[in-house]
Amino acid sequence: MDPLTPEQLAQLKTMLERRLDALSRVEAPPQDTGELPVDEVETSPLDRATVRLLNDLSREAAGHHSAEMREVRQALARFDDGSYGLCEECGQPIGASRLLARPEARLCIDCQTRAERR
Template sequence: MESLTPEQLALLKTMLEQRLAALSSIEEPHPDAGELPVEDVETSPLDRATVRLLNDLSREAAGHHSAEMRQLRQALARIEDGSYGYCEDCGQPIGASRLLARPEARLCIDCQTRAERR
């Protein structure tokens, strides 16, 4: 596989920046902020269970949101330092088609497959 062309790299950088901007515009509470989206009020045990479930789901969504933003920032930092587009495990170029599908990818297909099998 060959390295990315400057045009491909510019397109991928734009894709990453647009996704990061879109995620930044969504107000998600920090998973540890202590602010719960659903307040627990004096209710029946079933209502309290529902409230706990909704709050747990909200915390999990906030965690995913934060993780995705972190991955996008790391990908943009790799573009700046010149390591973007190369597998972090084997050092080989990551295919352009993979990066177009997942611009934040850190591993080539082979290394990602091995990591998922572990």
């Protein structure tokens, strides 16, 4: 696979910066601080189950949001150390089409496929 051109690298970096900016502007769901987004009040068992489900979904969304921000920040950090676009497992270049689809990708398609099979 050919290494990324400077234009492709600039485009990918811009995509990641915009994504991080968009994620930063979205109010992150509350983390698991013990504080519940939806208060449990004395109600029927079904209402309490619904409240617990809403709180669980909120915590899960917070985890996804923070994980996505972490992945984007790590990808941007790889630009600084010169490792962006290289597979973390085999060291080969990650295909431009894969990076355009998932700019935060850390593995080439072959290594990602092997990792998913494990």
